[in-house]
Amino acid sequence: MKRIAFDLGASSGKMMLGEFxxxxxxxxxxxxxxxxxxxxxxxxxxxxxxxxxxxxxGIRKGRVLAGEAIGSLGxxxxxxxxxLIGKNGDLVTQMRCYxxxxxxxxxxxxxxKVGREELHRMTGNQNATFNTVIQLAAMILEGEGxxxxxxxxxxxLPDLLTYFLTGHMYSEYTIAxxxxxxxxxxxxxxxxxxxxxxxxxxxxxxxxxxxxAAGVFTEHxxxxxxxxxxxxxxxxxxxxxxxxxALPLTHKNAxxxxxxTWSLMGVETEKPIINEDTFRYNxxxxxxxxxxxxxxxxxxxxxxxxxxxxxxxxxxxEYDFEELSKLAEKEQPFRSLVDPDDPVFYMPGNMLEKIRxxxxxxxxxxxxxxxxxxxxxxxxxxxxxxxxMEILEKIRGEEIQTIHILGGGGLDLLxxxxxxxxxxxxxYAGPVEAALMGNFLMQMKAEGEITNxxxxxxxxxxxxxxxxxxxENITDWEEHYQYFKTxxxxxxxxxxxxxxxxx
Numbered sequence: 001m002k003r004i005a006f007d008l009g010a011s012s013g014k015m016m017l018g019e020f021x022x023x024x025x026x027x028x029x030x031x032x033x034x035x036x037x038x039x040x041x042x043x044x045x046x047x048x049x050x051x052x053x054x055x056x057x058g059i060r061k062g063r064v065l066a067g068e069a070i071g072s073l074g075x076x077x078x079x080x081x082x083x084l085i086g087k088n089g090d091l092v093t094q095m096r097c098y099x100x101x102x103x104x105x106x107x108x109x110x111x112x113k114v115g116r117e118e119l120h121r122m123t124g125n126q127n128a129t130f131n132t133v134i135q136l137a138a139m140i141l142e143g144e145g146x147x148x149x150x151x152x153x154x155x156x157l158p159d160l161l162t163y164f165l166t167g168h169m170y171s172e173y174t175i176a177x178x179x180x181x182x183x184x185x186x187x188x189x190x191x192x193x194x195x196x197x198x199x200x201x202x203x204x205x206x207x208x209x210x211x212x213a214a215g216v217f218t219e220h221x222x223x224x225x226x227x228x229x230x231x232x233x234x235x236x237x238x239x240x241x242x243x244x245x246a247l248p249l250t251h252k253n254a255x256x257x258x259x260x261t262w263s264l265m266g267v268e269t270e271k272p273i274i275n276e277d278t279f280r281y282n283x284x285x286x287x288x289x290x291x292x293x294x295x296x297x298x299x300x301x302x303x304x305x306x307x308x309x310x311x312x313x314x315x316x317x318e319y320d321f322e323e324l325s326k327l328a329e330k331e332q333p334f335r336s337l338v339d340p341d342d343p344v345f346y347m348p349g350n351m352l353e354k355i356r357x358x359x360x361x362x363x364x365x366x367x368x369x370x371x372x373x374x375x376x377x378x379x380x381x382x383x384x385x386x387x388x389m390e391i392l393e394k395i396r397g398e399e400i401q402t403i404h405i406l407g408g409g410g411l412d413l414l415x416x417x418x419x420x421x422x423x424x425x426x427x428y429a430g431p432v433e434a435a436l437m438g439n440f441l442m443q444m445k446a447e448g449e450i451t452n453x454x455x456x457x458x459x460x461x462x463x464x465x466x467x468x469x470x471x472e473n474i475t476d477w478e479e480h481y482q483y484f485k486t487x488x489x490x491x492x493x494x495x496x497x498x499x500x501x502x503x
Contacts, residue, residue, distance in 0.1 A: 003018050005075075010260075015031040029433075078238075078239055084154055113197055123180050123182060123193070124278070166218060174210055188207060210236045244268065255267050255389060258407050258434065261302060263300070263381065265389070265392075269292075273396075283296070284298065302412070311351055355373055378414060383422050386422045406431065410430050410467075419469070431466075
């Protein structure tokens with residue numbers, strides 16, 4: 001039986017056709033499209049109708065390539081952003097992007113109502129202005145609470161797309177768990193938080209588990225797309241949850257980096273760990289499939305490289321990612337370093353200037369050539385991974401033995417090697433399409449093709465290529481890591497809530 005998996009990242013969307021032959025998962029990419037924030041008057045939005053149009057196009061392509069009815073569809077994406085459904089069933093708001101500036105404008109007032117440490121201890125989530133709870137509280141403080149009161153349901157991005165296709169409304173567990181208004185003790189919405197921030201609870205739908213059927217295409221939708229009524233499965237709808245479902249563990253004490261626009265670095269735990277250190281270092285506890293908890297930290301990731309590349313494109317200098325890596329490889333090591341998580345890098349635009357200003361303010365040589373910019377970013381990312389690795393080891397009290405890189409960032413051979421060098425650990429890269437693979441596994445579980453994720457991971461180990469990178473030049477990397485920490489500690493730019501907690 002052939003299935004379709006859809007994964008939406010902050011820079012692109014992908015759709016894959018897959019089939020389990022009894023031993024291996026056979027897959028092929030059937031559709032790709034760019035995804036980027038739309039800036040309107042200084043506010044940032046997602047083109048949700050354009051995203052939906054691309055999904056329908058991908059479904060049509062998949063049906064043609066399959067040559068038979070599609071057995072199921074699963075969808076995952078980045079988290080926290082949402083649409084509101086009115087009482088007549090219409091989408092009544094544009095979908096704001098999590099980088100929209102209004103949350104930062106209102107953050108101090110919001111945290112006066114519920115403090116940062118209290119929010120973390122009640123939910124386990126990191127403190128970040130992009131969290132759904134902060135978005136909703138900001139709406140209320142800016143006079144848009146009436147939109148919430150007059151809506152029937154809040155739907156996160158994959159839930160909203162499922163509603164468009166099936167007419168069913170629900171909230172999937174993994175994506176609900178990262179909103180900072182979810183209670184792991186009850187596996188339901190945190191009523192005390194919503195009450196104190198004035199968020200109406202009637203817009204929060206029932207929470208369903210990943211790996212269950214969420215509905216089937218409406219007759220109208222199936223007819224418009226030109227396919228049969230396809231079953232939609234609630235997978236691990238948070239893309240990181242889907243990616244970690246595909247984790248091909250080689251050691252018990254392994255860390256992962258879900259690498260893309262963001263780098264999500266963490267470990268799996270059997271129970272939520274919430275304490276003084278998780279608050280101090282702004283570590284997130286998030287729900288995973290089969291209630292495997294994800295203890296992780298957000299790192300700005302390849303966003304900086306993407307923004308540099310976009311800026312060069314505006315200058316009529318077109319580079320693909322591989323070309324930029326080759327240029328970086330030729331440059332002098334450790335010439336300039338930045339803290340990738342400095343808030344100055346958070347918003348889109350002018351990334352080259354921001355990196356130059358950071359280096360000037362921290363007394364370092366200013367990058368001039370494309371390779372110097374990219375090498376500075378990738379060396380800095382590798383060092384930030386080391387920094388987070390040490391925090392995770394401290395909290396768990398166990399040494400991390402290996403690091404697995406999942407997602408599109410696994411194609412970045414230079415960054416993979418830098419990561420091994422900086423962390424002093426073997427690095428295993430793959431599967432590249434981890435979120436799509438984990439998406440398929442939950443569809444397969446829902447349909448009885450596998451019984452659990454452990455079985456699914458064994459299947460993926462036979463179905464995907466894993467590349468290994470061993471540490472090199474450890475002494476040089478160790479010396480410059482100590483310097484990197486001093487660069488971060490200097491703090492050249494005013495910090496924001498997202499990243500104010502540091503070692």
